[in-house]
Amino acid sequence: MPTIQIGRAEIAYDLRRSDCATERRITVTPGHVEVMALASDNDDDIAGFLDRKRQWLFNTMRDMERIAASRHAVPRFMTGSKIPYRGRNMPLTVRRTDAERANITYRNGFIVDLPHWTGGDPDQLVASELRHWLKQRARRDVLDIAADLGKRFGLVPRSIRVADLAHGWGSCGPEGNVLINWHLIFAPRKVLEYVVAHELAHLRHRSHGAEFWGYVATLLPAWEGAKAWLDAHQAILAAEFLAR
Template sequence: MPTLQIGRKEIPYELRRSATALERRITITPGHVEVLALTRDNDSDIAGFLERKRQWVFNTVREMERIAASRHAVPRFITGSKIPYRGRNMKLVVRRTDAERIAVTYRNGFTIDLPHWAGTNADQLVVSELKLWLRHCVRRDVKQIADHYGRRFGLVPRSIRVADLIHGWGSCGPEGNILINWHLIFAPKKVLDYVVVHELAHLRHRSHGSEFWDYVAVLAPDFQTSRSWLDGHQHQLGADFLN
């Protein structure tokens, strides 16, 4: 494995070349440094790039070592943390990069690439970006669910959007405007389906009488399972994000 010599410190790094990358990139996680080079780069190109980034690499590696040494006192949103998502706890990886912008990706877990300007205590930045990503995701899910039931049953609200509701998981106003609590992104997808169906059913039946519940059963025959799950877990959904 090649190394970068900075003063007395030797920093090993993994060199990876990419035919699709538009620029060189350095990514640093605890105990690992990856240098992404272009396929056309020769040794001189890579050495020059590392020379320009050497102080940033040194400072970032030192900060990662400090975090690892005092892990009991670090923020909650670091590599190894678990992020609730659709009823499961997914692994989080936080990496430092030399990029200008923060990036959130999901593939069997969350990866956040922090830009070079992020401070040493980036907990709030990480949670803020995760919230934005999760809210975007739940908006997309709600729209897809509503479109599906709209086509099947002719239930078309005047509007449907997600919001940060203090009380309740959803609401349907008298004019057919539906609100869904974005915290449902932390619940299994079927639970979100149930809440959207519940509010869509209010377009036909305003009260929670027997006709309403009979109609919900027509729309989602197994809704009782999701309703029970929500009753049993409602105080746990997204606790790390919301406390």
């Protein structure tokens, strides 16, 4: 494994070359440093890049060691935390990079790459980035579910969007404007499908009478199991992310 000498410290790193990369990148996680180089880079290119990043790498390694030494428990939004997502608690990995912006990827867990300017306690930034990512994913899922139901059953709301709702999981206004609570991204997908189907059913039946529930069953035959899950978990689901 190659190393770089910074003062008295000798830092080992994994070197990876990428045919797709358009810029070089250093990623730092607890106990591990990875350098991503361009496929065309030679040894001098890599050495020059590391020399330019020498001070940043030293400061980042020092900050991570200081944070690890001062923490007696896993922070809320640091490597080792669990983030609820579609009914499961998925692992979180937080990495330091030399990038200008934070970035989130999802591969059987959340990976948050922090920008170089992040301070010593990144909880707030990680939480903000995750919240934005989850809201966007909730919006995409809701639109996909609504589009499928609309295509099959001719249900076209005037508008549909996700939002923070103080009460309830969804609503359908008299003019056909549908709102869905983004916190449903923490529940299994079948639960989100149920809430979207429930609100779209109000385009045909405003009240919760027998005709309404019969129509919900037409839209989503397995709605009862999803509703039961939501009824059983709604007290903790609403605060699942905010309490972390």
